[in-house]
Amino acid sequence: MSYTMERWYSATGQRFSMRKFGGAPEEADMRALEETARMLSGDGVRLSLGEDARVFKSIFLGGGKVKGTPCFAALIYKGDAMLRCGYIGESFILECTALGLGSCWLGASYKKSAAAEHIKLAKDERIAAVIAFGKPGEAYVGRPRKTLAALTGLSQAALIELPEWQQLALSCARLAPSAVNGQPWEFRVEDNRISVVRTSGNFGFGKLDQGIAMLHVELGAAHSGMSGSWAITEDAAVFTPQA
Ligand SMILES: Cc1cc2nc3c(=O)[nH]c(=O)nc-3n(C[C@H](O)[C@H](O)[C@H](O)COP(=O)(O)O)c2cc1C
Known part of the structure; x- marks a missing residue:
């Protein structure tokens, strides 16, 4: 199992959405995150870091709640790379946690518009989301989650019978x-596979x-030593471990 996968797996249990920060990261952490952003960028998705507190002054949905840091990472994509944006953005988030x-x-x-001022966007590029980051300014508070029974449709007895890699993958995905x-997911467990099925557009x-x-599925599987690959259909992404 790669060091990075295990490092990010450990971070999944500590990560939460922080909106009150205690300042920008130290210089060494900024450099490390710039390197992470470079490493993660590719295949139609890139991460661009910037510092501008105006980016958090929005009138939408809890806008203005992010305080105490000017640091952001913009997730930029072209084409139909939204799934990859989620995957790459969460990798960056978990590296912040680590x-x-x-x-x-x-x-x-x-x-x-404030984020875009810091980025040279190509004609076919769009900003999918930004990630605020910085030194912690509030303590962890766990947020509620649907049960695995609700997310999989399986009984508690059936969940306990699943192979270890599937149990770890599902538990980790539940924290996403x-x-x-x-x-907005259903986690479908079929034979030796797990599908992440999109159940709504979620705004x-x-x-x-x-x-x-x-x-998160992949990190949970990796924690039990299982790597695999994804097949993507219209609404589902199917993870099959390597034989
Ligand atoms: C794709 C995505 C977009 C989000 N957008 C916002 C947002 O615009 N404003 C905000 O305050 N939180 C936003 N959040 C944070 C979610 O509200 C948060 O992840 C969710 O409530 C679960 O809480 P937790 O992250 O602390 O576990 C977003 C999360 C995701 C994954």
Whole structure:
């Protein structure tokens, strides 16, 4: 199992949406995150870091709630790369957590024009969301989640009977963040596979949410030593472990 996968897996239990920060990260952490952003960018998605507190002054959905840091990472995509945006953005978020920093996905409550001032967008590029990050300014408070029984349709008895990798993957996917905590997924367990099925558009963030849950499935599986690959259909992403 790669070091990064285990590092991010551990972070999934500590991550939460932080909106009160205690300042920008130290220089060394900023450099580390710039390197992470470079490493994660590719295949139609890139992360661009900036510092401008105006980005958080939005009138939408809890806008203006993010305080105490000017730091943001803009998630930029072209084509139909929304799933990948979710996957890459959550990787960045978990690296922030692993560094001891706070972070928050912002799909609506940010000022896109202020973020765009810092980015040279190509004609076919769009900003999918931004991620606020910085030194922690508030303590962890766990948010409610649907039960695994509700997310899978399986009984408690059936869940306990699943192979370890599936139990770990599902438990990790259950912790995945989603816009307005909508959890717009069904986790379908079939034979030796897990599908992340999109159950709603979730105000336009359904695909981002799906990509986030995919990363969590993969991290949980990796924690039990299982790697695999994804097959994507219209609403479902199917994870099959390597034989
Ligand atoms: C794609 C996406 C978009 C989000 N957009 C916003 C947002 O615009 N404003 C905000 O305050 N929180 C936003 N959030 C944070 C969610 O509200 C939060 O993840 C969810 O309530 C679960 O809480 P937790 O992250 O603390 O576990 C977003 C999360 C995701 C995944």
